[in-house]
Amino acid sequence: MVTRRPSSAQYKKTSRQMRRATLGTHVARVPSPFPSARKDFSNPRRTRKAERGEIHQVLPNTSTRETRRDYANRMSQQAFIERAIASGRRRKIALFTVLAIAALAIAGIAAGFVFVSGINARMQISDAALTSALADAPEEGAIYTLLSASFDDGDSGSGPDVALLVRTNPDQASASIAVIPGNVRTKLSDGETHRLGDAQSVGGDAEVVTAVEELSGVQVSHYVKTDASSFVSLVNALGGIQVDVPETANDPDAGSSAIASGPQLLNGEQALYFCRANDFASLAEQQRGANDALVAQALFERFVGMGKMTFYMNMDECAGLVRSDLDLKGAFALLSSLRDIAPGSIMVGAMPTYTSEINGVSYQVPIADEWSAMMERMQQGQALQQDKQDLLSSVDPASFSITVNNGGGVEGAALDASELLKNAGFNVTEVGNAAQAVYDSTLVVYQKEDDEAKAEALVATLGTGRAVYDAINYSFETDILVVVGKDWQNILDARGSTASTGDSSNSTDQSYDTGTSQTNLSSDAS
Template sequence: MSRKPSSYNYKRLSSRVRESTIETHVSAPRPSVGHRKGANQRYARSAVRGEIHQVLPNTTTREDRFAYEARMNRRSYVERNVAAGRRRKIALVAALAVLIVIVACVVASFVFANGINSRLVLDDSSLKSALVADSGEGKATYSLLCADFDDGEDGASPDSIVVMRTDPEANTAYAISLPSNTRVSTDGSSRTSLGEIRASEGSAGLISAVNSLLGIKLSHYATIDAQNFAQLVDELGGIDVNLPEDIVDAQAGDMRLSAGEQTLGGEQAVFACRADDYAVNAEETRGKVQALVAVALMQKATSVEGGFGYYMRMDGLANLVQTDMDVKAIGAFLESIRSISAENMQVAALPTYSAQSSGKTYQVPADDAITEMMNRIRAGETPQANAADVLGSIDAGSYTVSVYNGGDVVGAASEAADMLRQVGFNVTDTGNTSMQVYDETLVVYGDADKENAANAVVAALGIGRTLQDTVHYSFDTNVYVVIGKDWRTVLAARNETVDEDGNIVPLSQKDASATSSDESNSSASSDSDVDAEGSFAAAANSAA
């Protein structure tokens, strides 16, 4: 058993502990508790018992106690500690200020974006339900653009309907223009136009009709009126469009646009989209011009800078257009198509033919041609096959063709026959139908294997619609052509017409509206008149 320490040893230990405690910064060690006069008795008893309240920490400098105390007592050391503490406080305050600024910016941006979206985004639940995120065609996206240009046509609201197909992965973009008076079936039997559907069923009904017509799934929708469209074009600095021909139309506006590359301002762009007084294939040409304007507008929109500048620009444009997308989604969409090159942006007009019903003129979809066009677009090809390629795909000399004038256009059958002979077709018969009632040129064939030949005839003439029909039309040749009233547009495009003797003369020498027919070949008999839908129960050739 160890011996209890003596009182001397207790005091000695307490003295050493006292010398090691940290009190205040003094230059010399303080005397031990036992020798200090008037020392606090509680601290003295603690020291005697060996209680340690503060000890000097270990230092990395390995300095002894006296050197450590001397260093801590220097004025410069204290000032450095005070300065370091001040710097820490300043840094903390700065960090808090930056954090507050960031939070404020985020909140302000959120409020700013919401303000833009409140003016930009359509509040239509049925519209959003009709749109789908996935088109089912990889990265391709279909968007529907509608513009009301107030051109005064019955049943033609909206005046412009353009479907945009963008595929960043394939680096392609297509604009397909649909006439607003395109006739469609809504329930398998009832027939109405796209414009009438939008007026009665809203945007959701229009989306459903377009999806069914083209066999697609639309993902986005946007709408604009004439005044805002003009302002949008001006806000973007104008658009560059290569017009296919001169545009002069007094009903569309008091101006003239020349064919070729043009930079259009807002009012000029609206005029180009309204105009439909074209020399050849007026409805098709108008559709292609509208598609060209849509593509040019998309190109200009993709040039808008990103970041904060984008939001500032969209703040100014949000009042002009309405869409299903918010400002962030539009930015992401524009960024995704920014890489599509201009040469890979193509336009097309919906293949249709004219017909009348209840006193109104409609465009009836050519279903087979639409299917072919969409297949070519999905494959990344041109929307319509090149005429030279179509002609080169057949041996024209192996097909017989008969050509008849059914549109009361002087010399039309003779001229069309000459055009077909020039490309190699064996034209065996020309004449007049018994009734001059055909508005459009028809190219009729019987057997399915003659379809390519019929398409080649259309390519050679530059006008016409193919039709497989042996019930209403009687003919002995492989292909039977009925020239319609639309042939006048072919002549007008060349500033020519036909005189009373069947000779082609400049338009200035004879009024192009001449209606007499002087073709003397055998006439074709008619089985029945043109019905209200524009389908033909035919003025067929009875000579067969």
């Protein structure tokens, strides 16, 4: 076998490779005076360092036989790719996180929207006629809201059994409630005379609003209603309501239980019974209205102190138990604007009425002048009624003489009423019978305008009746004449049921709103 001798070029190439692959200290080369066709380093700075014997990086020989430049470019490119991949991965993770958070936020917003929409669907009344009947709420000043409740207490019509006209003024932190009985006489859109309780069946919610506006002379901006079963569930859902019961309620027609006077935590069934009860020692309709107002105040106190989240969660359970023109947001905004109103400062008054019977139907008829004066005070933000104690303290009970006559045919009524007045310090000089027993209600008649305060003080003490100025149709020798009507039987019955519960209180020491006393004026009496 013949072995070829390496050529001179191969020797030189091998020599160069050996030198390049050798580590250590090198003696600086003497630059060749002849120009070289190839540069070892493209960077002059690296070339100078190499000539001084400084070697900072030695690139290994590779199987690809690539040059130093190509190898450096390839390594630099690989690092860039790895960095780019890592950077891209980080960007993807960040983008995924942002998208996940956004998706959760969108899902939360969607869930909240569905939650609120569900409450609104159960709570809000969608009725174009009602919307048309309601007035726009003013941006400033007083707002009137109508609370309508049907307690299924046996009256004709589908409700309301009671209507509460509520005036609120957030700017003045004041509120007042005018109680309108469900059996008040009014004329509805069919042109016929009805009880207010018939309005729902005649024309729906819009008819109720319009009827109350006609009675009161104010424009209603919001409407809220409930019925007996919903009312019970509402009170129970709130854990009961705290009410200071002014007089023992013991009315068999309202239910099978009784509620003692004093502070009480009422559950739903008890609260319904309390609102239905109408068998009181005096001023039965007014006392029932006052009780309804107390319940409304207690509910107001429970709702107005809630934060937004608490309110929304409570309304999830309570929506459908109360219906309103307001949606959830509007209801919370209205209640929030009333937070500065202390429940104990809410002024309450009952519509002044007397009982009248038409075609066999018993109505409560508004006493026009007193009701008009009461609504005027309400619109001015004043107290709706004069306190009983203020009335009594304004007169000297022994300074004028009184005649008491039985005008309703109730046995012993005149004697009972006279004893009540004497015990209160009044000067009763005559007791007897009226010429006719035709008086449905008790009248307190005065013939001098200056005696009006005295007559009102008597009405307040009796707990029923109505003060009447008449200098022509009645003849009597004393300063004031009291004609005891058939309504006194209600007082005797209520007093008996109160005594049976062990409550020692009587009609002379109860605190009532007496600026609007119930009276029964027979259509046959002058």
